[in-house]
Amino acid sequence: MISIKTENFHKRGDMMKIKKRSIALIFYFVLLMLPIYWMLNMSLRTNADILTTFSLYPEDITFANYIKIFTDSSWYSGYINSIIYVSMNTIISLLTALPAAYAFSRYRFVGDSQMFFWLLTNRMAPAAVFLLPFFQLYSTFGLIDTHIAVALAHCLFNVPLAVWILEGFMSGIPREIDETAYIDGYSFAGFFITVFMPLIRAGVGVTAFFCFMFSWVELLFARTLTTTVAKPIAATMTRTVSATGLDWGLLSAAGILTIVPGALVIWFVRNHMAKGFAMGRV
């Protein structure tokens, strides 16, 4: 009897612990969502309403802000431009980083650790003064106001990160797999695409998310290298400042819409976030 009782007691103790943990977690998520909720709240109200009354929820819901964004080409083209250069950047980063990460995880070669750290140093320079020479460099190649210009510029900070993350995932795969495949007569390219890539799918997904995210939120390079044709959404949003002040409603609606593409990306890679990562260099 006593032993059963204590067992029950233990179970109840565990339940209490789990409950405490979920309460703490839910509390954190509520705090995390508050500013985003406030943005959503404002996006469904008119600017005059936002500025005059404090309201916890939109009393007269209006979709006018969203309709404006979806019908005015100067607005929605910002999203299209951002999605184009962010996708280009993600693809370039992954394609170049995959072989490099393989090299770092499998081989020792002259200057490997120096090269690895040099790549990282490209995330460490303050952007402000570099913007002018960047502009000059890209105009020399006639790339100003093209999507590829922004995509290439963002490689500066995304490629090193992609190499870093992928290298971790790859180092988690035993080298015997490579050896067996080479003995079985696979060429390097054949092995990499048909054997190795499926094994590190998870790492590719996670890397894609991080590249997407950092390119999506960057503003300084994107704004400097574009004028109209490839203007990103974040730059379009600074335009809501006018003589009468900010149009908070419109800005909030645009802000809510900037979250959507990235949320879709993480939805696709969510199950892979878990694996890999912890092994390897670093």
Added chain:
Amino acid sequence: MNKWEDNRAWFLVLPVFLVVAFSAILPLMTVVNYSIQDIFGPGERVFVGLEWFREVLADVRLHEALMRQFLFSALVLLIEIPLGIGIALLMPKKGWGASLSLVLMALPLLIPWNVIGTIWIVFTRPDIGLLGSLINGMGIPFDHTASPIQAWITLMLMEVWHWTPLVVLLAYAGLRAIPEAYFQAAKIDGASAWAVFRYIQLPKMRGVLTIAILLRFMDSFLIYAEPFVLTGGGPGNTTTFLSIYLVKIAVGQFDLGPAAAFSLIYFLIVLLLSWLFYQVLQNVGRGEA
């Protein structure tokens, strides 16, 4: 793991090198060029040697901005890294709860940085913002545009809100990669929750935490858009961080030479500190993992 020794591996690194070098090398050389010349206009420039470096190093306002920057980055790391690890430990391991947590966690990271600042302006306004009116409602007069302390608290809140999810995502990924066998062994040994954390989870997270600490250090030390939009460096100069001061010199006063010298010194500080972090994190607890 012993690696193969083969210099042909360079061919695999070449694409990365080319794509990064294209954007990295020429602009860096140009900035070095600016930093040793006095530029009056196109074609009119005079070599001044280390003049700008001397001027910048003697600038008292830069020293103040540097101190603020150190304080800011230190606070960011001290708050976000433990908090991020804690939240990652609380998150469900599988099922719909895990999916939902991951997606919600990523949302603040996906908002462009200038928009983050703008949203927080409204969010903290005492008349129409949720946080501002909440604090006011508790009887504390809140106005981050007048009080330096409140400006700092607001900035830290925004920063912790914005970036802790990055630490959580990385730490969570690291935790999930630990084989279940470790925990079963710990259970058989009757290890406490703290012992499991200290001797299994923490050492196993060394890799992801290195990434998290370095990324958070670099990005917080270089922070520009969010505080610039939210406080504009004020009240006074109390939230003027290095980047904000740099832009003031480069764009506001259009002193390209000193601004370039400033950038290089700035870059070297970040480089040196990142290298130190990297070395320390590579060696700490090597034997445990």
